[in-house]
Amino acid sequence: MLGIADWAGRDVLDLGCGTGFHLPRFALTARSVTGVEPHPDLVALARRRTRALPSVGVLSGTAQRIPLPDSTADVVHVRWAYFFGPGCEPGLAELDRVVRRGGTAFVIDNDPTRSVFGAWFTRGYPHLPAPEEVERFWSTHGWSRTPVLTSWRFDSRDDLERVVRIELPTATAEEVLAVHRGTEVEYAVNVWSRHF
Numbered sequence: 001m002l003g004i005a006d007w008a009g010r011d012v013l014d015l016g017c018g019t020g021f022h023l024p025r026f027a028l029t030a031r032s033v034t035g036v037e038p039h040p041d042l043v044a045l046a047r048r049r050t051r052a053l054p055s056v057g058v059l060s061g062t063a064q065r066i067p068l069p070d071s072t073a074d075v076v077h078v079r080w081a082y083f084f085g086p087g088c089e090p091g092l093a094e095l096d097r098v099v100r101r102g103g104t105a106f107v108i109d110n111d112p113t114r115s116v117f118g119a120w121f122t123r124g125y126p127h128l129p130a131p132e133e134v135e136r137f138w139s140t141h142g143w144s145r146t147p148v149l150t151s152w153r154f155d156s157r158d159d160l161e162r163v164v165r166i167e168l169p170t171a172t173a174e175e176v177l178a179v180h181r182g183t184e185v186e187y188a189v190n191v192w193s194r195h196f
Contacts, residue, residue, distance in 0.1 A: 001077070004146070004193050005104035010074035013098065015063055016081025020046025020056075026077070027053045034068065036061045063091035068098050076105040083107040083192075085134035092141060099196040107138075107192040111147060115188035116180070120164075124172035138192050146191040154183040 008029040014022055017035030019042055026033045027050070035050070035058040037043045043060050050056040061067035063082040076099055082091055095105050112122040113131045129137075135145065154160040160183050165173045 001106055001191065001193075004106070004191075005075055005195075007075040010103075011072060011100075013066070013068065013073035013076045015066065015076055015078045017046055017058065018042050018081075020049040020058060022077060022079070023050050023056050023058070024053060027056050030055065030075075033057075034059060034073070036063075036066060036068075038062045063088070064094060066094045066098050070097050071100045073098050074100055074103045076103070077108075078106065079108040080110070084109060085129055085137045095194075096196070101196060103196045105194050105196070107143070109134075109190050109192065111188040111190045113188075114147075115149060116186040117152070117167075118188050120168060120172065120176045123176070124168040141194075143192045143194045146193065147188065148191055149186070149188050151187050152185040157183055159183070160185065 006029075007026055009031050012026045012030045012033045014020075014026065014033065014035045017023060017037045020035050023033050023035050023046065033050075033053075033056045035046050035056070037046060037058065038061065040060065043058055046058040050058060059067045063078070076095060082088060099105055110118065110121050111131070112118045112128075138145065152160070152163070154163070161177055164177055164185075167173075168176070
């Protein structure tokens with residue numbers, strides 16, 4: 001992301017911030033950081049995680065109704081939350097509203113076309129739009145794709161199994177865990193970005 005847009009000295013919005021995992025990292029250099037999350041329990045966890053960081057605030061809200069005034073964010077970070085291609089147009093309209101001119105938004109999502117986890121994801125969620133349909137959607141809306149190949153590395157097999165069971169439907173998780181060995185999983189993502 002830093003290779004596309006730096007957030008140092010800028011106002012960052014982490015949309016769908018969950019437990020606030022990424023908020024402290026943004027706060028190291030950003031002028032301000034706002035996390036927005038729809039789930040009350042996660043809002044409470046994010047607030048607890050960042051309570052000692054004066055430049056960070058966490059609000060309850062959704063991608064379709066971001067609780068911020070117009071033109072208040074320079075950089076938006078969305079990771080595996082709401083923006084999965086066709087159907088997310090209301091959230092895209094909200095990004096148009098809250099991102100300042102000269103700002104950048106990032107959406108990070110699974111790339112089901114490559115990697116071990118990509119194959120698992122396709123197997124577990126065959127009803128989702130085809131990758132070419134998702135790519136066409138983002139391109140049509142002015143977003144650019146940066147493919148990133150990474151991996152999960154766990155301290156124990158038990159940790160890996162717990163995460164896989166969270167990420168995939170039960171039957172698919174059990175099937176892939178029965179044949180996958182070790183504590184690492186190759187993982188490909190797409191970083192979609194748009195300059196405003």
